[in-house]
Amino acid sequence: MEDNFGPRPHVLNWRRQGIPLPTRPSLAEARTRFNGENQAGRTPNLIVFTDGSQAGNDSAHAVLRTGEADYAAVRDWFGGIDLPQGQNGDDQTTPRTALPVQVLMDPQAGGAYHYGCNATDLYIEPDPQLASGFMVAELVEVFEAAQHKGWACGQTNGEGLSRVLAAERNSNLCPDLAATYQAWWSNGHADYVNRNDATDQDENGNGCGTLFLFYLHSQLGFSWQQITTIGGGTLGETYQRLTGKAPTQGFNDFVSLVGSLDQGGQLRLPANGNPFPIGGATRPADPPVPGAVAGAGVPVPSGGGVNWALVLVALIVVIIVVLAIGVLALHWHM
Numbered sequence: 001m002e003d004n005f006g007p008r009p010h011v012l013n014w015r016r017q018g019i020p021l022p023t024r025p026s027l028a029e030a031r032t033r034f035n036g037e038n039q040a041g042r043t044p045n046l047i048v049f050t051d052g053s054q055a056g057n058d059s060a061h062a063v064l065r066t067g068e069a070d071y072a073a074v075r076d077w078f079g080g081i082d083l084p085q086g087q088n089g090d091d092q093t094t095p096r097t098a099l100p101v102q103v104l105m106d107p108q109a110g111g112a113y114h115y116g117c118n119a120t121d122l123y124i125e126p127d128p129q130l131a132s133g134f135m136v137a138e139l140v141e142v143f144e145a146a147q148h149k150g151w152a153c154g155q156t157n158g159e160g161l162s163r164v165l166a167a168e169r170n171s172n173l174c175p176d177l178a179a180t181y182q183a184w185w186s187n188g189h190a191d192y193v194n195r196n197d198a199t200d201q202d203e204n205g206n207g208c209g210t211l212f213l214f215y216l217h218s219q220l221g222f223s224w225q226q227i228t229t230i231g232g233g234t235l236g237e238t239y240q241r242l243t244g245k246a247p248t249q250g251f252n253d254f255v256s257l258v259g260s261l262d263q264g265g266q267l268r269l270p271a272n273g274n275p276f277p278i279g280g281a282t283r284p285a286d287p288p289v290p291g292a293v294a295g296a297g298v299p300v301p302s303g304g305g306v307n308w309a310l311v312l313v314a315l316i317v318v319i320i321v322v323l324a325i326g327v328l329a330l331h332w333h334m
Contacts, residue, residue, distance in 0.1 A: 007027055007093070007095055007115045007116050007119075008115075009024045009113035009114065009115055009123075010113060010114055010115070010116065010117060010119075010138075010141060010153050010154050010200055011024065011110075011111060011112070011113040011200060011201060012111040012112040012113065012134060012137045012138065012159075012162065012163070012166075012200075013110060013111050013200075013201055013203075013206075014110060014111030014112075014125065014130070014134075014176065022108045022109070022110045024108075024109070024110075024113050024123075027091075027092065027093065027095060027115045028091055028092050030106075030115070030121075030123065031091040032091070033106075034049070034051075034104045034106065034123070037049035037050060037051055037052075037104055037105065038050055038052060040057065040060035040061065040064065041060065041061070041064045042064075042100070043064065043067050043068045043071075044068065044100070045067070045068065045071045045099070045100050045101060046063070046064075046067045046068070046071065046100055046101050046102075046103060046135075047100055047101070047102045047103070048060045048063050048064050048067065048102075048103045049102065049103065049104045049105065050105055050126075051105040051106075051107065051126065053105075053107070053126065055105075055107070055126040055127065055128065056105040056107075056126040058126075058128040059105060059124070059125075059126040059127060059128050059131035060103075060105065060126075060131075062128050062129075062131045062132050063103055063124075063131050063132050063135050065132075066132045066169070067103075067132070067135070070132060070135065070136050070139070070169050071101075071139065073168075073169060074136060074139050074140055074143055074165065074169075075143070076225065077140075077143075077165060077224045077225050077228045077229075078143045078144075078146075078147050078225075078228055078229065079147075079225065079228075079229040081143070081146060081147060082146075083099060083101075083120075083142060083143065083146050084097075084118075084146060085098065085099055086098040086099060086118065086120060095114070095115035095116045095119035095121065096119060096120055096121045097116070097118045097119055097120050098120060099120065100120075101120045101122060101139065101142070102120060102121050102122065103122050103124060103135050104121060104122070104123050104124070105123075105124065105125075105126040106123040106124065106125065106126075107125065107126055108125075109123050109124055109125040109134075110125065111124075111125055111134060112124040112125065112134035112135070112137055112138050113138070114138050114141070114142075116145075117141050117142070117144060117145035117152075117153035117154065117158070118142055118145035118146065119142070120142060122135055122138040122139065124138070129172045130170065130172055130173060132169065132170050133166045133167065133169060133170030133172060133173040134166070136162075136165060136166040136169045136170065137162040137163060137165075137166035138162070140161060140162040140165045140166065141153035141158060141162050144158050144161065144162070147228075147229075147231070149229070149230070149231025149232070150231040150232045150233040150234075150237070150238075151228075151231055152196065152233075153200065154199060154200050155196045155197070155198065155199065155200065155205075156192045156195075156196050156197075156198045156200075156202070156205040156206070156208070156209040156234075156235070157196050157209060157232070157233075157234060157235050157238070158200070159200035159205075159206055159209060160205075160206060160208075160209025160210045160212070160213050160235065161209075161213060161227075161228065163177060163206065163209075163210045164210050164213040164214060164217075165224065165228075167210075167273075168224065171272065174271075174272040174273040174274065175271060175272065175273055176273075177207075177210055177273045178267075178269050178273040179207075180203050180204075180206045180207030180210065181207045181210070181211045181267060181269065181273070182207070182266060182267060182269075183203045183204055183207050184203070184204040184205075184206075184207030184208045184211070185207070185258070185262070185265075185266070185267050186265050186266065187204050189208070189255060189258070190204065190208070191208075191251050192204065192205040192208035192209055192212075192235075193208065193209075193212050193234065193235045193236045193239070193247065193250060193251040193254065194234055194235075194236035194247050194248060194251055195234065196233060196234045196235075209235060211254075211258065212235050212250075212251075212254055213227065213235070214274045214275075214276050215254050215257070215258075215276055216238070216239065216242065217276075218274060218276035218277055218281075219257065219276040219277045219278065219281060220242075220243070220281070221281050222242055226242065227242070230242060234247070236248070236250055236251060257276075257278045257279075258275070258278075260278060260279075261275055261278070
């Protein structure tokens with residue numbers, strides 16, 4: 001999305017108690033503001049910068065420690081695809097999409113952001129415990145753009161995926177995600193699974209989307225690679241491609257399970273924020289629709305007719321038994 005001030009930032013809002021979310025700078029302002037940051041280090045796929053503060057230095061080193069492993073994990077989740085080489089952009093309206101990915105510290109980030117789904121300058125809040133997760137969240141969105149499977153980084157499905165995969169790589173993010181689940185539930189738990197019009201700054205949509213992805217993974221048992229590579233224009237479409245079942249059924253089953261956690265309008269959640277599986281895993285037994293990833297469902301014989309292979313085996317067994325009886329009978333008469 002662009003306006004007269006250039007592309008708007010795609011954001012990971014990370015609320016702090018009592019601290020309002022900041023207004024992110026325009027692309028031109030960001031290029032000017034962060035031009036003086038010093039390089040803290042680099043890996044084959046990342047260059048990490050620091051603003052020189054203690055938090056910035058510690059956060060940069062935290063990203064560098066796990067950066068290549070994080071990059072490899074995200075790439076694997078997206079089926080091993082490579083990011084396009086991209087281009088360097090300009091200082092006004094065109095974001096940088098070139099490689100390697102650059103990670104910059106912004107004390108006013110309020111989480112993390114970048115200026116377009118495929119933009120490879122990632123601005124993160126310098127928090128040593130969370131910085132690597134913030135980086136992964138934005139990196140996931142870059143891979144979403146490169147994959148072209150329907151994950152929209154500025155909408156519910158793409159933002160949800162970026163959040164849930166970031167939490168997989170940095171569990172320190174998990175407890176704070178719970179606040180968005182509670183907001184979605186207490187505000188009426190609307191269906192953001194089968195609609196994808198909420199922005200990446202909609203707390204209710206983010207809560208629903210992230211929690212539903214945990215449902216697909218931890219309750220229904222689909223791997224992150226299965227979920228990520230099959231894609232879909234909505235999370236409901238992703239569910240349908242994985243299970244062969246109607247998207248509305250996916251949402252209804254999900255809400256029914258989550259409802260069992262309700263206690264006075266609030267959800268009883270574990271410390272890690274992921275309540276699934278609830279009552280044991282319940283992976284659907286139906287086969288996936290054509291085009292779904294291998295192993296996503298349980299295969300059944302086609303046509304529903306007689307299994308002639310089993311009939312033939314049974315017939316052979318009967319013949320062998322009859323011949324054996326005949327041989328024994330002949331032996332006893334001799």
